[in-house]
Amino acid sequence: MSLLVQKYGGTSVGTTERIEAVADKVAGFRQQGHDMVIVVSAMSGETNRLIALAKDIQETPDPREMDVLVSTGEQVTIALLCMALKKRGWDARSYTGGQVRILTDDSHTKARIQEIDEANMRADLDAGRVVVVAGFQGVDAQGNITTLGRGGSDTTGVALAAALKADECQIYTDVDGVYTTDPRVVDRARRLEKITFEEMLEMASLGSKVLQIRAVEFAGKYNVPLRVLSSFKEGPGTLITLDEEENTMEQPVVSGIAFNRDEAKITLAGIPDLPGIASKILAPVGEANIEVDVIVQNVGADNTTDLTFTVNRGDMNKTVDVLSAVAKEIGAREVTGDDAIAKVSIVGVGMRSHAGVASTMFSALAAEGINIQMITTSEIKISVIISEKYLELAVRTLHSAFGLDAEPAA
Ligand code: ADP
Ligand code: ASP
Ligand code: MG
Secondary structure, three states: EEEEEEEEOHHHHOOOOHHHHHHHHHHHHOOOEEEEEEEOOOOOOOHHHHHHHHHHHHHOOOHHHHHHHHOHHHHHHHHHHHHHHHHHOEEEEOOHHHHOOEOOOOOOOOOEEEEEOOOOOOOHHHHHOOEEEEOOOOEEOOOEEEEOOOOOOHHHHHHHHHHHHHOOOEEEEEOOOOOOOOOOOOOOOOOOOOHHHHHHHHHHHOOOOOHHHHHHHHHHHHOOOOOEOOOOHHHOOOOOOOOOOHHHHHHOOOEEEEEOOEEEEEEEEEEOOOOOOHHHHHHHHHHHHOOOEEEEEEEOEEEEEEEEEEHHHHHHHHHHHHHHHHHHHHHHOOEEEOOEEEEEEEOHHHHHHOOHHHHHHHHHHHOOOOOOOOOEEEOOOEEEEEEHHHHHHHHHHHHHHHHOOOOOOO
């Protein structure tokens, strides 16, 4: 008998029929004698619907009120799932984040979990109940409702599993595991049996939204066995493992390809090539709370240079506004923004011990006529910024070039 924390995502609880199907699944595990803690997301589309309602009223609503609003989606699904379990004869009890007491900091809309009180959950488990907890939400020290950022129910699941020392945290979603790339974009993507935490962390931070990045961080930090599985199809899913050695042995150099459409490129052209210029440009951007991702500065010619960097797409106009004044001050020729770009990244711990990965990547893209605008690398990843219109072609091309394609179905 083990203690399992299972998280069911939005699609998995998207209708009352699907909630009943989740109840059947949970009841099956309970029947086998496992202790069950279930985390659910809001019904699919609900969080987006709530955000749109807020935007009808105000472009940037108060973050505290935003959290009061968007946390309601998960309160609906915890209650419905408990009803469905009770209907099947299993005792169950629902908890909001505040009722468990998932204590977070007070950064509304992107709060971090600080502490979890497990007393209520333990008492229920001891009494044979299924515990059902609302994902994505917590409460700060003052009792204000907070939320954990989009996709945050994954983090709730992993954090509860860490707090309860669960035997496994299982993330049930609408795909049957972590794939070499998003299977909705590349139909020859392959499910991975295993992926290392390190690679999963890169994949998540480079745009693969199958797991929220904080969930992966948490699982790595607290050593939580983490598995991604399908709500709709039986199978072993994908295990996220600390076991790097074993993993790299027979693995290809590149394990996966991530991509992100949510970036925009800002260029300051014709800047006087002097010491301190990069900080003059990037400091006000940071002060405006805008996150900068890839940065490239050219070697100067004729005493001027260009600086290009990327930001979240939603921050592009704000960044251009912030920099218009700076550009005048430092004598730059112009500031431009381009939001028709995308970032494509190859990820693999095997890259540490193999040379020539970058040249394979660049020549594969060149062979398709795809121009690389920016490049950034780290030990286990290479990212390129390209025109958004080539994104899918680039992902498919790299998927083949690194030998990741599944055999076509017979
Ligand atoms: P949930 O609502 O269950 O949390 P998400 O939509 O957040 O589900 O995450 C699952 C989705 O992640 C899949 O439908 C898939 O399109 C996408 N995805 C992106 N990259 C990958 C990948 N490498 N492997 C599997 N799924 C991926
Ligand atoms: N409902 C939240 C969202 O859509 C949290 C989650 O589903 O993980 O982002
Ligand atoms: Mg998700």
